[in-house]
Amino acid sequence: MRDTSTTRTAAKRASSRSARLSIVLALSASALLSVLGPAHAAPAKDPLPADIPDYQAALEAVKSTAVRDTVCRFLRTPLPTGTGEPMQTIPEMTEPCQGLPAFTIKDPLALNEITPGFVAGTARPLPTEAIKLTQLVSSPSTTVNGRTATVMLAPTQGGGWHLAAVRDGDSDASYAGMATVGTLAFTEPQIRGWYQLKLNTVEPLNDQARQGLNGQASVSLAEYQQLVKARYADKLPGSEYDTKGYSSGSGTQHQADGTPASTPLLAGGSGAALALAGGAFLLRRRRRANTG
Template sequence: MRGRAGFTVNDPLALNEITPGFAAGTSLPIPAEAVRLSYLVSALNAPVNGRNATVMLALTQGGGWHLAAVRDGDTDAAYAGRATVGTLVFNEPQIRGWYQLKLTTVEPLNDQARQGLDGRSSVSLSDYQKLLKARYADKLPGSEYDTTGLSGGYGPVATTENTSSSTPALVGGSSAALALAGGVFALRRRRNTGA
């Protein structure tokens, strides 16, 4: 019998994504309506088979969190960890753009986000909404683009309102996935010995 593949994860961080209403231009350009929590993410505290991986947790209907995915690399956790007191970090999943929101100013954190802001170093949340509306308004769920099968339409990978404990775990091509395939997947949350 194979040994147990055990490792610990770092403290989970919020992975926020833009909301469909904000992208459609139907929500107000305020932080509470622009982004929402999609997942908690946590990078493994040590590589598995020489590769980094990130665990993604989704909200279970009725409360609590469940394993939703294991992604290769630690990009999600690295960017989510850049949030500070008074700022919010969020993802525009369609372009893999990462942004930081400071009050009502959006700043890019990676090249994809800079391209998403047309090369600008920052824009107002209202101007960012206009850019999103131009990119996605005709691709939202129910649009012709969506219903004709040209794409999956716009939408976060998961929502906190309608996920359930029966949602299957999605495992990407990471070394952590190999550990899953090889036997028992043991997650132990690292105890925080600090404050």
Template sequence: MRDRGTPVGREAARFPRLPIVLALSAAALLSAAGPARAVDIPDYQAALDVVRSADVHDAVCRFLGTPLPQGGSETMVAVPDKPDPCEGLPAFTLKDPLAVNEVAPGFVAGTAQPVPTEAVRLSHLVSTLDVTVNDRTATVLLAPTDGGGWHLAGVRDGDGDAAYAGRATLGTLVFTEPQIRGWYQLQLTTVEPLNDQAREGLDGRSAVSLAEYQQLVKARYADKLPGSEYDTRGMSSGYGTEDRAAGPASRTPLLAGGSIAALALAGGALVLARLRRARRGRGEA
């Protein structure tokens, strides 16, 4: 609400300052949370238990023990089912999971205030290896489980997501705009790009206000949110909570080729489907 210069009472005068109050409160929360926990992770101990479990360790071994498939991103090969999937591989452990935050639908639609607590939401968790194994790195993806807790959604080649997520510092928040693979750092209400895609997303600027960033993403995606014609035609860029094209999750481990290499386990089909939809939404092959 803008101050039009007319006299107002004490109660009315409080409302124009509401976004500022929310922003300052969010900043205090970010500062208190610490570098690795800029947004509090619900059921964090459950997430730790998952990444430290024998099942997840074996899943990563299967991933690392299978050569990356040759061919395009749609190439799929079955992962051999060995009695001991970790046989012959160097020892490794998984690091503590990190939050991957993404721009929130309400913020994109323009219905949410341009403040940190409204601009982003927790998407999923990622955990990477403490060492490289056979010159490869891998990222474990954890998805929230209905009713609470976390479960293994998949294993992807590389560690880029965790590298960006880990750049959150005291008083800052890191988030992604997954449709363009852009990564940003948010400090109070200033958005700064962390990679080339994000710089392109800010039209080459080194920083913008959160309100300005909201206008940019609103122009890009407001007509592509769930329920829009773009979404109902199956071209959604990743804001939907469900994927209509994805059938029941297969429990047979599969390895997807190309830049989105991932081991799809129970529940992992949704992760792969979202990644593929994001590529189609940008017109990529």
């Protein structure tokens, strides 16, 4: 009887400990969810990105009928086959999306670039001084006519965003989407290199970036600054190299006065871009930037 009583007492104690443990776990989970906030607890709606100003305006721009129609015009127009071809006017259409597969334009993402000060060596090798948001990028939700595209938004003076260009291919949007919590995706536009910044460590995301790091798997932000300084410090806007027209320089080419640039995104890489010039839609082949 003593053994049976002891067994029952032990069982009650175990059951009591288990109940207390369940309560503790439940309270811990509740506290964790309260700390993380609704964004981590199956939110009804994702919060707007804090690092993109006027993000609601950017959302409204990429979801607008005007931008979608422009993308449809671009995807309907055959790409130039040679680099020497003249600019090709994209025809106006009453229903440019009619007959094309249904698609939406994804939410815009930050396109971050290295700053001229970082390249020149006047800025410290810190994320806040080395990298700057210059544009937003988005892309259609599916291929259309066997093609993909990138929608480029530029900041408008006084706030908001406007369509700057539509470019063939969606690699920029894809790489921009590789940013994760605690990391930053950015581009070195002169070589079309894409990198990921983890604290103060720079890692390549594509072949151009790997070449830009001389084949290294990662470098410190300070080491990366020395690499880009050696490549571009003498080619910055205002330098002799720039004023003689040998290069587009390392500065941002995106206008922020509300009027689209006549030839946005012509520097760096290959492919075709739809430029917004005086209200006309122009398709031209982008030339390769001369970085040497």
